[in-house]
Amino acid sequence: MRDFYGTKLANGLMLGTAQYPSPAILAEAFQRSGASVATVSLRRESGTDRAGQDFWTLIRDLGVRVLPNTAGCHSVKEAVTTAHMAREVFATKWIKLEVIGEADTLQPDVFGLVEAARILVEDGFQVFPYTTEDLVVADRLLNAGCQVLMPWGAPIGSGMGLNNLFGLRALRAHFPDTPLVIDAGLGLPSQAAQAMELGFDAVLLNTAVARAGDPAQMAEAFAAAIRAGQLAARADPMEPRDMAAPSTPVIGKAFLS
Amino acid sequence: MVEITIIGAGVVGLCIARELRDRGAHVQLYDRGGAPGSHSCSWWAGGMLAPYCEAESAAPEVLRLGGDAASWWQHNTGLVQQKGSLVLSQHRDQGQLRQFARRTSHFDHVDRTQIAELEPDLGDRFSAGLFFPSEAHICPRATLTSLHQSLLADGVDFTQGERDPANSAKSGLTIDCRGYVARDVLSDLRGVKGEMMMLSCPDVSLSRTLRLLHPRIPLYLVPRGNGIFMVGATMIESSASRHVTARSLLEMLSAAYAISPAFGEAEVLETGVDTRPAFADNLPRIQRHGNLIQVNGFYRHGYLLAPAFARRVGNMIFGTNQQEVPHEHSA
Numbered sequence: 001m002r003d004f005y006g007t008k009l010a011n012g013l014m015l016g017t018a019q020y021p022s023p024a025i026l027a028e029a030f031q032r033s034g035a036s037v038a039t040v041s042l043r044r045e046s047g048t049d050r051a052g053q054d055f056w057t058l059i060r061d062l063g064v065r066v067l068p069n070t071a072g073c074h075s076v077k078e079a080v081t082t083a084h085m086a087r088e089v090f091a092t093k094w095i096k097l098e099v100i101g102e103a104d105t106l107q108p109d110v111f112g113l114v115e116a117a118r119i120l121v122e123d124g125f126q127v128f129p130y131t132t133e134d135l136v137v138a139d140r141l142l143n144a145g146c147q148v149l150m151p152w153g154a155p156i157g158s159g160m161g162l163n164n165l166f167g168l169r170a171l172r173a174h175f176p177d178t179p180l181v182i183d184a185g186l187g188l189p190s191q192a193a194q195a196m197e198l199g200f201d202a203v204l205l206n207t208a209v210a211r212a213g214d215p216a217q218m219a220e221a222f223a224a225a226i227r228a229g230q231l232a233a234r235a236d237p238m239e240p241r242d243m244a245a246p247s248t249p250v251i252g253k254a255f256l257s
Numbered sequence: 258m259v260e261i262t263i264i265g266a267g268v269v270g271l272c273i274a275r276e277l278r279d280r281g282a283h284v285q286l287y288d289r290g291g292a293p294g295s296h297s298c299s300w301w302a303g304g305m306l307a308p309y310c311e312a313e314s315a316a317p318e319v320l321r322l323g324g325d326a327a328s329w330w331q332h333n334t335g336l337v338q339q340k341g342s343l344v345l346s347q348h349r350d351q352g353q354l355r356q357f358a359r360r361t362s363h364f365d366h367v368d369r370t371q372i373a374e375l376e377p378d379l380g381d382r383f384s385a386g387l388f389f390p391s392e393a394h395i396c397p398r399a400t401l402t403s404l405h406q407s408l409l410a411d412g413v414d415f416t417q418g419e420r421d422p423a424n425s426a427k428s429g430l431t432i433d434c435r436g437y438v439a440r441d442v443l444s445d446l447r448g449v450k451g452e453m454m455m456l457s458c459p460d461v462s463l464s465r466t467l468r469l470l471h472p473r474i475p476l477y478l479v480p481r482g483n484g485i486f487m488v489g490a491t492m493i494e495s496s497a498s499r500h501v502t503a504r505s506l507l508e509m510l511s512a513a514y515a516i517s518p519a520f521g522e523a524e525v526l527e528t529g530v531d532t533r534p535a536f537a538d539n540l541p542r543i544q545r546h547g548n549l550i551q552v553n554g555f556y557r558h559g560y561l562l563a564p565a566f567a568r569r570v571g572n573m574i575f576g577t578n579q580q581e582v583p584h585e586h587s588a
Binding site for chain 2: 052054
Protein backbone atom coordinates (compact mmCIF):
# COMPACT_ATOMS: atom_id res chain seq x y z
CA MET A 1 0.00 0.00 0.00
CA ARG A 2 1.25 3.48 -0.85
CA ASP A 3 1.94 5.57 2.21
CA PHE A 4 0.66 9.03 3.07
CA TYR A 5 3.60 11.32 3.79
CA GLY A 6 5.42 8.38 5.32
CA THR A 7 2.42 7.06 7.26
CA LYS A 8 1.02 3.65 6.43
CA LEU A 9 -2.67 3.42 7.19
CA ALA A 10 -4.24 0.25 8.56
CA ASN A 11 -7.06 0.50 6.03
CA GLY A 12 -8.46 2.69 3.28
CA LEU A 13 -11.32 4.34 5.17
CA MET A 14 -11.12 8.02 6.02
CA LEU A 15 -14.29 9.09 7.79
CA GLY A 16 -15.68 12.59 8.30
CA THR A 17 -17.01 13.74 11.66
CA ALA A 18 -19.83 16.14 10.74
CA GLN A 19 -23.61 15.72 10.69
CA TYR A 20 -23.95 12.70 13.00
CA PRO A 21 -27.01 12.53 15.24
CA SER A 22 -24.70 12.69 18.25
CA PRO A 23 -21.01 12.39 19.15
CA ALA A 24 -21.80 9.04 20.77
CA ILE A 25 -23.02 7.68 17.42
CA LEU A 26 -20.00 9.23 15.70
CA ALA A 27 -17.71 7.32 18.08
CA GLU A 28 -19.65 4.10 17.47
CA ALA A 29 -19.23 4.54 13.70
CA PHE A 30 -15.47 4.77 14.16
CA GLN A 31 -15.40 1.74 16.45
CA ARG A 32 -17.42 -0.47 14.15
CA SER A 33 -15.64 0.55 10.96
CA GLY A 34 -12.12 0.78 12.34
CA ALA A 35 -11.64 3.86 10.12
CA SER A 36 -7.99 4.87 10.18
CA VAL A 37 -8.40 8.61 9.73
CA ALA A 38 -10.91 11.15 11.06
CA THR A 39 -11.39 14.30 9.06
CA VAL A 40 -12.65 17.33 10.92
CA SER A 41 -13.57 20.68 9.49
CA LEU A 42 -12.87 23.82 11.42
CA ARG A 43 -14.98 26.91 11.25
CA ARG A 44 -13.02 30.06 11.76
CA GLU A 45 -15.46 31.24 14.39
CA SER A 46 -14.80 28.13 16.50
CA GLY A 47 -11.10 28.91 16.51
CA THR A 48 -11.53 32.21 18.27
CA ASP A 49 -11.16 31.61 21.99
CA ARG A 50 -11.00 27.89 21.13
CA ALA A 51 -14.77 27.75 21.38
CA GLY A 52 -14.82 24.42 19.53
CA GLN A 53 -12.67 22.77 22.22
CA ASP A 54 -15.42 20.51 23.61
CA PHE A 55 -15.94 18.88 20.22
CA TRP A 56 -12.25 18.72 19.30
CA THR A 57 -11.61 16.82 22.51
CA LEU A 58 -14.22 14.25 21.44
CA ILE A 59 -12.47 13.88 18.07
CA ARG A 60 -9.06 13.42 19.67
CA ASP A 61 -10.56 10.81 22.00
CA LEU A 62 -11.44 8.66 18.96
CA GLY A 63 -7.79 7.65 19.01
CA VAL A 64 -7.31 7.77 15.24
CA ARG A 65 -5.17 9.96 13.05
CA VAL A 66 -6.81 13.38 12.55
CA LEU A 67 -6.90 15.05 9.13
CA PRO A 68 -8.14 18.61 9.58
CA ASN A 69 -10.08 20.05 6.70
CA THR A 70 -10.45 23.57 5.33
CA ALA A 71 -14.07 22.78 4.39
CA GLY A 72 -16.18 25.65 3.21
CA CYS A 73 -13.28 27.95 2.34
CA HIS A 74 -13.87 29.90 -0.86
CA SER A 75 -10.55 31.73 -1.14
CA VAL A 76 -6.84 31.01 -0.86
CA LYS A 77 -6.53 33.37 2.09
CA GLU A 78 -9.37 31.75 4.02
CA ALA A 79 -7.99 28.27 3.37
CA VAL A 80 -4.47 29.20 4.46
CA THR A 81 -5.73 30.88 7.64
CA THR A 82 -7.88 27.87 8.49
CA ALA A 83 -4.99 25.49 7.84
CA HIS A 84 -2.80 27.37 10.30
CA MET A 85 -5.55 27.32 12.89
CA ALA A 86 -6.02 23.57 12.35
CA ARG A 87 -2.31 22.87 12.76
CA GLU A 88 -2.34 24.66 16.09
CA VAL A 89 -5.49 22.95 17.34
CA PHE A 90 -4.63 19.39 16.31
CA ALA A 91 -0.83 19.55 16.35
CA THR A 92 -0.52 17.91 12.93
CA LYS A 93 1.08 18.92 9.65
CA TRP A 94 -1.63 17.12 7.74
CA ILE A 95 -4.24 19.31 6.10
CA LYS A 96 -7.03 18.43 3.73
CA LEU A 97 -7.14 21.44 1.46
CA GLU A 98 -10.49 22.52 0.09
CA VAL A 99 -10.88 25.72 -1.90
CA ILE A 100 -14.46 25.80 -3.13
CA GLY A 101 -15.05 27.43 -6.50
CA GLU A 102 -18.76 27.06 -7.10
CA ALA A 103 -21.56 27.32 -4.57
CA ASP A 104 -24.02 24.81 -5.99
CA THR A 105 -21.73 21.93 -6.92
CA LEU A 106 -19.08 22.82 -4.31
CA GLN A 107 -16.52 21.90 -6.93
CA PRO A 108 -12.94 22.89 -6.23
CA ASP A 109 -11.44 26.11 -7.52
CA VAL A 110 -8.42 24.33 -8.94
CA PHE A 111 -6.49 27.54 -9.60
CA GLY A 112 -6.86 28.69 -6.02
CA LEU A 113 -6.16 25.14 -4.87
CA VAL A 114 -2.75 25.00 -6.57
CA GLU A 115 -1.82 28.41 -5.18
CA ALA A 116 -2.93 27.55 -1.64
CA ALA A 117 -1.14 24.18 -1.86
CA ARG A 118 2.12 25.90 -2.81
CA ILE A 119 1.84 28.33 0.10
CA LEU A 120 1.01 25.61 2.61
CA VAL A 121 3.78 23.26 1.42
CA GLU A 122 6.26 26.10 1.85
CA ASP A 123 4.86 26.60 5.36
CA GLY A 124 5.70 22.98 6.14
CA PHE A 125 2.26 21.43 5.74
CA GLN A 126 1.60 17.99 4.27
CA VAL A 127 -1.25 18.79 1.93
CA PHE A 128 -4.12 16.51 0.88
CA PRO A 129 -5.75 18.54 -1.91
CA TYR A 130 -9.44 18.05 -2.75
CA THR A 131 -9.33 18.25 -6.53
CA THR A 132 -11.05 17.06 -9.68
CA GLU A 133 -9.83 14.14 -11.83
CA ASP A 134 -8.10 16.62 -14.19
CA LEU A 135 -4.63 15.33 -15.08
CA VAL A 136 -3.09 18.74 -15.66
CA VAL A 137 -4.29 20.06 -12.32
CA ALA A 138 -2.98 16.87 -10.69
CA ASP A 139 0.42 17.49 -12.22
CA ARG A 140 0.45 21.10 -11.00
CA LEU A 141 -0.48 19.99 -7.48
CA LEU A 142 2.38 17.48 -7.43
CA ASN A 143 4.74 20.19 -8.70
CA ALA A 144 3.52 22.43 -5.89
CA GLY A 145 4.74 19.79 -3.45
CA CYS A 146 1.63 17.70 -2.76
CA GLN A 147 2.41 13.99 -2.35
CA VAL A 148 -1.22 12.85 -2.17
CA LEU A 149 -4.18 13.64 -4.44
CA MET A 150 -7.83 13.53 -3.49
CA PRO A 151 -10.03 13.61 -6.59
CA TRP A 152 -13.79 13.81 -6.19
CA GLY A 153 -16.07 10.95 -7.12
CA ALA A 154 -19.04 13.31 -7.48
CA PRO A 155 -20.12 16.61 -5.83
CA ILE A 156 -19.84 16.66 -2.03
CA GLY A 157 -22.81 15.09 -0.28
CA SER A 158 -24.49 14.07 -3.56
CA GLY A 159 -24.14 10.31 -3.11
CA MET A 160 -23.82 9.79 -6.86
CA GLY A 161 -20.71 7.61 -6.75
CA LEU A 162 -17.92 7.66 -9.31
CA ASN A 163 -19.12 10.04 -12.00
CA ASN A 164 -16.19 9.89 -14.39
CA LEU A 165 -14.72 6.41 -14.50
CA PHE A 166 -12.58 7.18 -17.52
CA GLY A 167 -11.04 10.22 -15.81
CA LEU A 168 -10.37 8.37 -12.58
CA ARG A 169 -8.78 5.41 -14.40
CA ALA A 170 -6.60 7.82 -16.35
CA LEU A 171 -5.51 9.53 -13.13
CA ARG A 172 -4.59 6.21 -11.56
CA ALA A 173 -2.66 5.19 -14.68
CA HIS A 174 -0.79 8.50 -14.98
CA PHE A 175 0.33 8.67 -11.38
CA PRO A 176 1.08 5.07 -10.40
CA ASP A 177 3.27 6.06 -7.44
CA THR A 178 1.06 8.76 -5.93
CA PRO A 179 -1.40 7.85 -3.18
CA LEU A 180 -4.87 8.65 -4.50
CA VAL A 181 -7.98 9.04 -2.37
CA ILE A 182 -11.53 9.32 -3.67
CA ASP A 183 -12.92 12.25 -1.73
CA ALA A 184 -16.61 13.09 -1.78
CA GLY A 185 -19.69 12.00 -3.65
CA LEU A 186 -20.01 8.40 -2.47
CA GLY A 187 -23.41 7.20 -1.30
CA LEU A 188 -23.09 3.42 -1.18
CA PRO A 189 -20.49 0.88 -0.13
CA SER A 190 -20.53 -0.65 -3.63
CA GLN A 191 -19.17 2.66 -4.94
CA ALA A 192 -16.36 2.56 -2.41
CA ALA A 193 -15.56 -1.01 -3.45
CA GLN A 194 -15.43 0.14 -7.05
CA ALA A 195 -12.98 2.92 -6.16
CA MET A 196 -10.69 0.43 -4.47
CA GLU A 197 -11.00 -2.00 -7.39
CA LEU A 198 -9.76 0.80 -9.65
CA GLY A 199 -6.62 0.87 -7.55
CA PHE A 200 -7.30 3.90 -5.37
CA ASP A 201 -5.62 3.84 -2.00
CA ALA A 202 -8.45 5.07 0.18
CA VAL A 203 -11.82 6.73 0.17
CA LEU A 204 -12.95 9.67 2.24
CA LEU A 205 -16.63 10.03 3.05
CA ASN A 206 -18.94 11.62 5.56
CA THR A 207 -22.56 12.21 4.54
CA ALA A 208 -23.18 8.64 3.34
CA VAL A 209 -22.43 7.40 6.84
CA ALA A 210 -23.53 10.31 9.04
CA ARG A 211 -26.91 10.75 7.38
CA ALA A 212 -27.73 7.05 7.14
CA GLY A 213 -30.52 5.88 9.41
CA ASP A 214 -27.97 3.75 11.27
CA PRO A 215 -24.61 5.48 10.83
CA ALA A 216 -22.55 2.90 12.72
CA GLN A 217 -23.90 0.03 10.64
CA MET A 218 -23.32 1.95 7.41
CA ALA A 219 -19.75 2.72 8.50
CA GLU A 220 -19.17 -0.98 9.03
CA ALA A 221 -20.64 -1.70 5.59
CA PHE A 222 -18.26 0.79 3.98
CA ALA A 223 -15.29 -0.71 5.81
CA ALA A 224 -16.21 -4.17 4.54
CA ALA A 225 -16.65 -2.89 0.98
CA ILE A 226 -13.31 -1.10 1.05
CA ARG A 227 -11.62 -4.25 2.25
CA ALA A 228 -13.36 -6.26 -0.49
CA GLY A 229 -12.35 -3.79 -3.19
CA GLN A 230 -8.78 -3.71 -1.98
CA LEU A 231 -8.50 -7.50 -1.89
CA ALA A 232 -9.97 -7.67 -5.39
CA ALA A 233 -7.53 -5.10 -6.77
CA ARG A 234 -4.58 -7.06 -5.36
CA ALA A 235 -5.97 -10.32 -6.73
CA ASP A 236 -5.57 -9.13 -10.35
CA PRO A 237 -9.16 -9.28 -11.64
CA MET A 238 -9.95 -11.02 -14.90
CA GLU A 239 -10.42 -8.97 -18.06
CA PRO A 240 -14.04 -8.64 -19.19
CA ARG A 241 -14.86 -9.96 -22.66
CA ASP A 242 -17.92 -9.94 -24.86
CA MET A 243 -17.98 -13.68 -25.63
CA ALA A 244 -19.21 -16.28 -23.21
CA ALA A 245 -16.47 -18.54 -21.88
CA PRO A 246 -17.90 -21.50 -20.01
CA SER A 247 -16.03 -22.34 -16.87
CA THR A 248 -16.56 -26.03 -17.64
CA PRO A 249 -15.36 -27.30 -21.04
CA VAL A 250 -18.12 -28.25 -23.46
CA ILE A 251 -16.11 -30.76 -25.41
CA GLY A 252 -16.39 -34.19 -23.90
CA LYS A 253 -19.52 -33.32 -21.97
CA ALA A 254 -22.31 -35.85 -22.44
CA PHE A 255 -25.05 -34.02 -24.21
CA LEU A 256 -27.83 -35.92 -25.83
CA SER A 257 -30.74 -34.77 -27.87
CA MET B 258 -42.11 20.29 54.49
CA VAL B 259 -39.17 19.30 52.27
CA GLU B 260 -36.83 22.25 51.60
CA ILE B 261 -35.23 22.25 48.17
CA THR B 262 -32.88 24.69 46.47
CA ILE B 263 -32.90 24.91 42.69
CA ILE B 264 -30.16 26.82 40.88
CA GLY B 265 -31.07 28.13 37.42
CA ALA B 266 -34.44 29.51 36.26
CA GLY B 267 -34.31 28.20 32.70
CA VAL B 268 -36.85 25.76 31.39
CA VAL B 269 -35.41 22.85 33.37
CA GLY B 270 -35.20 24.65 36.71
CA LEU B 271 -38.73 26.02 36.37
CA CYS B 272 -40.27 22.68 35.36
CA ILE B 273 -38.62 20.96 38.31
CA ALA B 274 -39.75 23.77 40.63
CA ARG B 275 -43.33 23.34 39.37
CA GLU B 276 -43.23 19.58 39.80
CA LEU B 277 -41.73 19.72 43.31
CA ARG B 278 -44.03 22.50 44.45
CA ASP B 279 -47.02 20.44 43.26
CA ARG B 280 -45.75 17.61 45.44
CA GLY B 281 -45.67 19.88 48.45
CA ALA B 282 -42.01 20.88 48.65
CA HIS B 283 -40.85 24.31 49.72
CA VAL B 284 -38.71 25.53 46.83
CA GLN B 285 -36.07 28.24 46.85
CA LEU B 286 -34.86 29.19 43.36
CA TYR B 287 -31.60 31.00 42.66
CA ASP B 288 -30.86 32.51 39.27
CA ARG B 289 -28.26 34.87 37.82
CA GLY B 290 -31.03 37.12 36.56
CA GLY B 291 -33.52 36.46 39.34
CA ALA B 292 -36.20 35.47 36.83
CA PRO B 293 -36.41 33.79 33.40
CA GLY B 294 -34.68 35.92 30.80
CA SER B 295 -32.19 36.30 27.99
CA HIS B 296 -29.32 34.92 30.11
CA SER B 297 -30.74 31.38 29.80
CA CYS B 298 -30.60 29.46 26.54
CA SER B 299 -34.25 28.37 26.79
CA TRP B 300 -35.19 32.03 26.26
CA TRP B 301 -33.95 31.69 22.68
CA ALA B 302 -35.55 28.34 21.90
CA GLY B 303 -38.01 27.52 19.15
CA GLY B 304 -40.56 25.99 21.52
CA MET B 305 -41.50 23.15 19.19
CA LEU B 306 -43.21 20.24 20.91
CA ALA B 307 -42.53 17.91 18.01
CA PRO B 308 -41.47 14.47 19.25
CA TYR B 309 -42.34 12.69 16.00
CA CYS B 310 -40.31 15.08 13.84
CA GLU B 311 -37.39 14.97 16.26
CA ALA B 312 -37.36 11.17 15.94
CA GLU B 313 -35.86 11.66 12.48
CA SER B 314 -32.42 12.10 14.02
CA ALA B 315 -32.87 11.87 17.80
CA ALA B 316 -32.57 8.77 19.99
CA PRO B 317 -35.82 6.81 20.60
CA GLU B 318 -35.88 8.09 24.19
CA VAL B 319 -36.74 11.57 22.92
CA LEU B 320 -39.95 10.29 21.39
CA ARG B 321 -40.77 8.13 24.41
CA LEU B 322 -40.15 10.85 27.00
CA GLY B 323 -41.36 13.82 24.98
CA GLY B 324 -44.78 12.46 24.07
CA ASP B 325 -46.48 13.96 27.14
CA ALA B 326 -44.79 17.35 26.98
CA ALA B 327 -47.62 19.20 25.25
CA SER B 328 -50.21 18.13 27.82
CA TRP B 329 -47.86 19.04 30.69
CA TRP B 330 -47.36 22.52 29.28
CA GLN B 331 -51.03 22.96 28.57
CA HIS B 332 -51.92 21.92 32.11
CA ASN B 333 -49.34 24.23 33.66
CA THR B 334 -49.53 27.27 31.40
CA GLY B 335 -52.50 26.90 29.04
CA LEU B 336 -50.34 28.36 26.26
CA VAL B 337 -49.90 25.37 23.95
CA GLN B 338 -50.76 25.81 20.27
CA GLN B 339 -51.87 22.41 19.06
CA LYS B 340 -51.68 23.04 15.30
CA GLY B 341 -49.37 20.29 14.16
CA SER B 342 -46.12 20.70 12.20
CA LEU B 343 -45.67 20.89 8.48
CA VAL B 344 -42.47 19.53 6.94
CA LEU B 345 -41.59 20.83 3.49
CA SER B 346 -38.77 20.67 1.00
CA GLN B 347 -38.08 22.44 -2.22
CA HIS B 348 -38.61 20.49 -5.40
CA ARG B 349 -34.97 19.47 -5.89
CA ASP B 350 -34.79 18.14 -2.34
CA GLN B 351 -37.71 15.70 -2.57
CA GLY B 352 -35.32 12.91 -1.62
CA GLN B 353 -34.90 14.57 1.77
CA LEU B 354 -38.66 14.44 2.25
CA ARG B 355 -38.81 10.73 1.39
CA GLN B 356 -35.99 10.04 3.83
CA PHE B 357 -37.68 12.09 6.56
CA ALA B 358 -40.89 10.11 5.99
CA ARG B 359 -39.05 6.78 6.29
CA ARG B 360 -37.59 7.78 9.64
CA THR B 361 -40.65 9.29 11.32
CA SER B 362 -44.26 8.34 12.06
CA HIS B 363 -47.68 9.85 12.85
CA PHE B 364 -47.83 12.06 9.76
CA ASP B 365 -50.00 12.41 6.68
CA HIS B 366 -48.61 12.97 3.20
CA VAL B 367 -49.97 16.25 1.90
CA ASP B 368 -50.00 17.47 -1.69
CA ARG B 369 -49.98 20.94 -3.16
CA THR B 370 -53.70 21.52 -2.60
CA GLN B 371 -53.68 20.22 0.97
CA ILE B 372 -50.65 22.34 1.84
CA ALA B 373 -52.46 25.41 0.52
CA GLU B 374 -55.49 24.48 2.62
CA LEU B 375 -53.41 24.15 5.77
CA GLU B 376 -51.41 27.31 5.17
CA PRO B 377 -53.08 29.48 2.52
CA ASP B 378 -50.20 31.94 2.46
CA LEU B 379 -47.85 29.28 1.11
CA GLY B 380 -49.98 29.19 -2.03
CA ASP B 381 -48.95 26.49 -4.46
CA ARG B 382 -45.24 26.86 -3.85
CA PHE B 383 -44.71 23.39 -2.38
CA SER B 384 -45.77 20.25 -4.19
CA ALA B 385 -45.39 17.76 -1.35
CA GLY B 386 -45.02 17.75 2.39
CA LEU B 387 -45.59 15.84 5.60
CA PHE B 388 -48.15 16.97 8.16
CA PHE B 389 -47.79 15.86 11.78
CA PRO B 390 -51.24 16.77 13.18
CA SER B 391 -50.62 15.88 16.83
CA GLU B 392 -47.57 18.10 17.29
CA ALA B 393 -47.65 21.49 18.95
CA HIS B 394 -45.63 24.59 19.74
CA ILE B 395 -45.41 27.19 22.47
CA CYS B 396 -43.87 30.61 22.79
CA PRO B 397 -40.91 30.00 25.11
CA ARG B 398 -40.80 33.49 26.58
CA ALA B 399 -44.51 33.67 27.37
CA THR B 400 -44.37 30.13 28.73
CA LEU B 401 -41.39 30.72 31.00
CA THR B 402 -42.94 33.94 32.25
CA SER B 403 -46.24 32.20 32.93
CA LEU B 404 -44.51 29.42 34.86
CA HIS B 405 -42.53 32.01 36.82
CA GLN B 406 -45.72 33.89 37.76
CA SER B 407 -47.57 30.77 38.85
CA LEU B 408 -44.60 29.65 40.95
CA LEU B 409 -44.41 33.06 42.61
CA ALA B 410 -48.14 32.87 43.34
CA ASP B 411 -47.59 29.46 44.92
CA GLY B 412 -44.96 30.79 47.28
CA VAL B 413 -41.75 29.76 45.49
CA ASP B 414 -38.93 32.17 46.36
CA PHE B 415 -36.79 33.56 43.55
CA THR B 416 -33.46 35.07 44.52
CA GLN B 417 -31.19 36.90 42.13
CA GLY B 418 -27.57 35.82 42.31
CA GLU B 419 -25.02 33.12 41.70
CA ARG B 420 -25.02 30.21 44.11
CA ASP B 421 -22.45 27.46 44.24
CA PRO B 422 -24.25 24.09 44.02
CA ALA B 423 -21.68 22.20 46.08
CA ASN B 424 -21.84 24.75 48.90
CA SER B 425 -25.59 24.84 48.76
CA ALA B 426 -25.75 21.04 48.99
CA LYS B 427 -23.92 21.19 52.33
CA SER B 428 -26.95 22.85 53.86
CA GLY B 429 -29.70 20.99 52.03
CA LEU B 430 -31.03 19.24 48.98
CA THR B 431 -29.89 21.19 45.91
CA ILE B 432 -30.70 20.79 42.23
CA ASP B 433 -28.19 22.21 39.75
CA CYS B 434 -30.04 23.28 36.58
CA ARG B 435 -27.51 25.78 35.27
CA GLY B 436 -27.21 24.47 31.72
CA TYR B 437 -23.86 25.08 30.04
CA VAL B 438 -22.70 27.22 32.99
CA ALA B 439 -22.32 23.91 34.86
CA ARG B 440 -19.50 22.94 32.46
CA ASP B 441 -17.10 23.79 35.30
CA VAL B 442 -18.28 20.74 37.24
CA LEU B 443 -19.54 18.54 34.39
CA SER B 444 -16.44 17.92 32.28
CA ASP B 445 -18.26 15.80 29.69
CA LEU B 446 -20.79 18.51 28.96
CA ARG B 447 -20.26 20.24 25.62
CA GLY B 448 -21.70 23.36 24.08
CA VAL B 449 -23.66 23.35 20.82
CA LYS B 450 -24.13 26.84 19.53
CA GLY B 451 -27.55 27.86 18.26
CA GLU B 452 -28.50 31.02 16.42
CA MET B 453 -31.99 32.37 15.76
CA MET B 454 -33.78 35.48 14.60
CA MET B 455 -37.16 37.11 15.04
CA LEU B 456 -38.91 38.54 12.02
CA SER B 457 -41.94 40.76 11.81
CA CYS B 458 -43.90 40.16 8.64
CA PRO B 459 -47.59 41.05 8.93
CA ASP B 460 -48.04 40.16 5.24
CA VAL B 461 -47.60 36.48 6.05
CA SER B 462 -49.99 34.50 8.17
CA LEU B 463 -48.96 31.00 9.25
CA SER B 464 -50.49 29.00 12.05
CA ARG B 465 -48.03 26.18 12.68
CA THR B 466 -44.37 25.26 12.76
CA LEU B 467 -42.81 24.82 9.32
CA ARG B 468 -39.67 22.77 8.88
CA LEU B 469 -37.79 23.24 5.66
CA LEU B 470 -35.64 20.24 4.79
CA HIS B 471 -32.44 21.06 2.99
CA PRO B 472 -29.23 19.06 2.65
CA ARG B 473 -27.08 21.89 3.95
CA ILE B 474 -29.28 24.14 6.08
CA PRO B 475 -32.33 22.48 7.63
CA LEU B 476 -34.21 25.24 9.44
CA TYR B 477 -37.62 25.89 10.94
CA LEU B 478 -39.99 28.77 11.33
CA VAL B 479 -42.38 29.08 14.29
CA PRO B 480 -45.22 31.62 14.27
CA ARG B 481 -45.45 33.71 17.42
CA GLY B 482 -48.67 35.48 16.48
CA ASN B 483 -49.26 39.07 15.34
CA GLY B 484 -47.12 38.60 12.26
CA ILE B 485 -44.03 37.70 14.26
CA PHE B 486 -41.95 34.63 13.43
CA MET B 487 -39.00 32.90 14.99
CA VAL B 488 -36.50 31.43 12.53
CA GLY B 489 -33.92 28.97 13.81
CA ALA B 490 -31.74 27.43 14.57
CA THR B 491 -28.20 26.64 13.64
CA MET B 492 -26.35 23.74 15.28
CA ILE B 493 -22.64 24.41 15.55
CA GLU B 494 -20.14 22.47 17.64
CA SER B 495 -18.95 25.52 19.51
CA SER B 496 -19.49 27.13 22.87
CA ALA B 497 -19.05 30.67 21.58
CA SER B 498 -22.11 32.79 22.19
CA ARG B 499 -21.54 36.40 21.43
CA HIS B 500 -23.01 37.22 18.05
CA VAL B 501 -24.74 35.60 15.12
CA THR B 502 -22.43 35.13 12.14
CA ALA B 503 -23.21 36.63 8.75
CA ARG B 504 -23.26 33.15 7.23
CA SER B 505 -25.92 31.96 9.68
CA LEU B 506 -28.01 35.07 9.08
CA LEU B 507 -27.86 34.43 5.35
CA GLU B 508 -28.93 30.83 5.83
CA MET B 509 -31.84 31.71 8.09
CA LEU B 510 -33.06 34.49 5.82
CA SER B 511 -32.74 32.23 2.78
CA ALA B 512 -34.89 29.62 4.51
CA ALA B 513 -37.54 32.20 5.36
CA TYR B 514 -37.42 33.54 1.82
CA ALA B 515 -37.76 30.02 0.39
CA ILE B 516 -40.88 29.48 2.50
CA SER B 517 -42.37 32.71 1.22
CA PRO B 518 -40.77 35.53 -0.78
CA ALA B 519 -42.94 37.88 1.27
CA PHE B 520 -40.34 37.46 4.03
CA GLY B 521 -38.08 39.60 1.86
CA GLU B 522 -40.03 42.56 3.23
CA ALA B 523 -39.88 41.38 6.85
CA GLU B 524 -38.31 43.51 9.54
CA VAL B 525 -35.56 41.84 11.55
CA LEU B 526 -36.60 42.43 15.14
CA GLU B 527 -33.89 40.54 16.90
CA THR B 528 -31.13 38.01 16.49
CA GLY B 529 -30.06 35.69 19.25
CA VAL B 530 -27.32 33.23 20.03
CA ASP B 531 -26.67 30.91 22.94
CA THR B 532 -25.12 27.59 23.90
CA ARG B 533 -27.12 24.40 24.24
CA PRO B 534 -25.73 22.05 26.90
CA ALA B 535 -25.29 18.49 25.62
CA PHE B 536 -23.67 15.20 26.58
CA ALA B 537 -22.12 12.86 24.01
CA ASP B 538 -25.41 11.04 23.34
CA ASN B 539 -27.37 14.32 23.15
CA LEU B 540 -29.69 13.04 25.89
CA PRO B 541 -30.32 14.68 29.27
CA ARG B 542 -29.00 13.19 32.50
CA ILE B 543 -29.92 13.29 36.16
CA GLN B 544 -26.92 12.64 38.36
CA ARG B 545 -27.14 12.48 42.14
CA HIS B 546 -24.28 12.87 44.59
CA GLY B 547 -25.77 12.88 48.09
CA ASN B 548 -27.61 16.15 48.53
CA LEU B 549 -26.69 17.43 45.08
CA ILE B 550 -28.74 16.54 42.02
CA GLN B 551 -27.45 17.68 38.62
CA VAL B 552 -29.96 17.86 35.77
CA ASN B 553 -28.43 18.87 32.49
CA GLY B 554 -27.71 18.09 28.83
CA PHE B 555 -31.10 18.93 27.30
CA TYR B 556 -29.46 19.84 23.97
CA ARG B 557 -32.23 21.02 21.62
CA HIS B 558 -34.99 19.31 23.60
CA GLY B 559 -35.50 21.51 26.65
CA TYR B 560 -39.24 22.13 26.31
CA LEU B 561 -39.85 18.65 24.98
CA LEU B 562 -38.03 16.72 27.72
CA ALA B 563 -37.99 18.97 30.80
CA PRO B 564 -41.49 17.86 31.94
CA ALA B 565 -40.56 14.16 31.89
CA PHE B 566 -37.26 14.82 33.67
CA ALA B 567 -38.95 17.06 36.24
CA ARG B 568 -41.24 14.15 37.03
CA ARG B 569 -38.23 11.85 37.36
CA VAL B 570 -36.59 14.24 39.77
CA GLY B 571 -39.83 14.37 41.74
CA ASN B 572 -39.93 10.59 41.87
CA MET B 573 -36.30 10.48 42.94
CA ILE B 574 -36.97 12.82 45.85
CA PHE B 575 -40.44 11.75 46.93
CA GLY B 576 -40.69 8.20 45.66
CA THR B 577 -43.07 7.27 42.89
CA ASN B 578 -46.08 6.69 45.14
CA GLN B 579 -46.32 10.18 46.57
CA GLN B 580 -48.80 11.58 44.13
CA GLU B 581 -50.08 10.81 40.69
CA VAL B 582 -48.66 13.16 38.10
CA PRO B 583 -51.46 15.68 37.70
CA HIS B 584 -51.14 16.49 34.02
CA GLU B 585 -52.04 12.98 32.95
CA HIS B 586 -55.59 13.66 34.11
CA SER B 587 -55.91 16.87 32.20
CA ALA B 588 -57.22 16.92 28.68
